[in-house]
Amino acid sequence: MSSATHTSHPLTPAAEITVRLVKHPRPDVRYPARVTADDGTRITVRAPWAGAATRDFGFVRFESGDVFTEHYWRDRWYAVKEVRAADGTLKGWYCDVTRPARVEGTDTLVVEDLDLDLWRSADGATILRLDEDEFLESGLTERDPEAASRAREALDELERLAREDDFEGMLGL
Numbered sequence: 001m002s003s004a005t006h007t008s009h010p011l012t013p014a015a016e017i018t019v020r021l022v023k024h025p026r027p028d029v030r031y032p033a034r035v036t037a038d039d040g041t042r043i044t045v046r047a048p049w050a051g052a053a054t055r056d057f058g059f060v061r062f063e064s065g066d067v068f069t070e071h072y073w074r075d076r077w078y079a080v081k082e083v084r085a086a087d088g089t090l091k092g093w094y095c096d097v098t099r100p101a102r103v104e105g106t107d108t109l110v111v112e113d114l115d116l117d118l119w120r121s122a123d124g125a126t127i128l129r130l131d132e133d134e135f136l137e138s139g140l141t142e143r144d145p146e147a148a149s150r151a152r153e154a155l156d157e158l159e160r161l162a163r164e165d166d167f168e169g170m171l172g173l
Helices: 132-138 145-163
Strands: 016-022 029-038 042-048 067-073 078-084 090-098 102-104 108-121 127-130
Touching: 016 042, 078 145, 090 145, 108 132, 108 145, 127 145
Parallel strands: 016 108
Antiparallel strands: 016 029, 029 042, 042 067, 067 078, 078 090, 090 108, 102 108, 108 127
16 A cells, blocks of 8 residues: 555545445445544544435435434444434434545545444444344455454444443444
8 A cells, every 4th residue: 555545644624525435346335425523543524325215224214314424443443323314313323344444545535344234223222233144245254364353343342332321432432
């Protein structure tokens, strides 16, 4: 990695950036977001629901007007996305297990999704581990056993944190 391409300097608050979710072997997902904070370790951005249509997972619906406040870390193997309805009502947190985030150039946040996810409802009553079948099918365990082990540890950590009374505080949010 060339230092000219990949930077570690903080992103500028209020800057418009592109979030690029790398989802091997599926196509990357790209969407615009606005930086709300970057302390050099954790990057926080805000973005509207990027899906073309409503997506009903059964336990939550992501729909037009929803706003995601997304927290990415350069040193953690997960991202935490606070999901609010258009009227500001908290729906919950969708957490992705990822490799640590990195910045490309001055305006692209790159995050590699490792297929494991966790949902925590706003009231903390529902905590769901998601997509473990996709993770097994991804072949990561065979391709990169160390990354697969880190991914499983990250999901376990997220679940432990989600069960704590002060979920946001435990995450340093």
